[in-house]
Amino acid sequence: MVGFQIGAASVTRVFEMIDHAEPAPEFFLGDFDEEVFARHRSWLQPRYLEPSTDSVLLHMQSWLVRTERHLILIDSCCGNHKPRPGPGWEHFHMLDTGYMDRFKETGVNPEDIDFVLCTHLHVDHVGWNTRLDNGRWVPTFPNAKYVMARAEHDFWAGVAKDVEAPIVPRNIYNDSVLPVVEAGMAELIDGSGSVGDAITIHPAPGHTPGHFHADLLSQGKRAMFIGDILHSPVQIPLWRWSSRFCVDAEKAKESRREVLALCAERGDLLIPGHFGEPHAAYIKAKGDEFEIDFDVGNGR
Ligand SMILES: [Zn+2]
DSSP states (O other): OOEEEETTEEEEEEEEEEEOOSOOHHHHBTTOOHHHHHTTHHHHTTTTBOTTTOOBOEEEEEEEEEOSSOEEEEOOOSOSSOOOOSTTOGGGTTOOOSHHHHHHHTTOOGGGOOEEEOSSOSHHHHGGGEEEETTEEEESSTTOEEEEEHHHHHHHHHHHHOTTSOHHHHHHHHHHTHHHHHTTOEEEEOSSEEETTTEEEEEOOSSSTTOEEEEEEETTEEEEEEETSOSSGGGTTTTTOOBTTOSOHHHHHHHHHHHHHHHHHHTOEEEESSOOTTOOBEEEEETTEEEEEOOOBTBO
């Protein structure tokens, strides 16, 4: 099981699936330029870019953090049995993966989780917030507080109320967010805030309106969980390139620059939502340019 030790805190990866159905880089990344991208293609293949299809490879995974006092799950992947009908959504529609078995292999029970952090409320970050129980969506982690940014929650709640909006974003809110809100288990955060004894969250809008990053600090060691502030490691050297799934590409770019600079300055282990092996990276800065250090071991 992949994991990192950050001071007294341990971080364990809970794997859901590899998404082989994402678009090729020229469709995935705005500002795409083949000549620039070509310089990176060889190191991206086959781990982060599928050679046969040229698809951007994304790992669907959660991060389980054990601090001295709390158990925290960061981003809850896609979930099982969730209706995501229509073209473009096939790879998320009515999934049946072994995620929960792998979750339990960590030795943690769903009842033990104190906090579920949703960096943002996209389909692949909230799915296991709930599970199907006799035809009803119920919170998977019955004793947890589900932490999300108020700006993020309110944006998607608005989409869900809009009968003209596409069905899938409405389904995502209604089956994976609303049940925890109605159960009184959602904790909506304005701006920055702290979660338990070792994590703070900080707004990083752009990919979505209320996206945040979660910073772990334990015994002077740091890791930063950044959700989808970047999707592919190529967006570290090419940090100016936002994905086409970002609602505000300019803000996303600024948030990306800020987190990369912070990781480089403080020595945080950068833990994104979707990286393939080794699933995390250290960052080196040279002025406004950033390099990847994949020599992450079990953390430093
Ligand atoms: Zn994602």
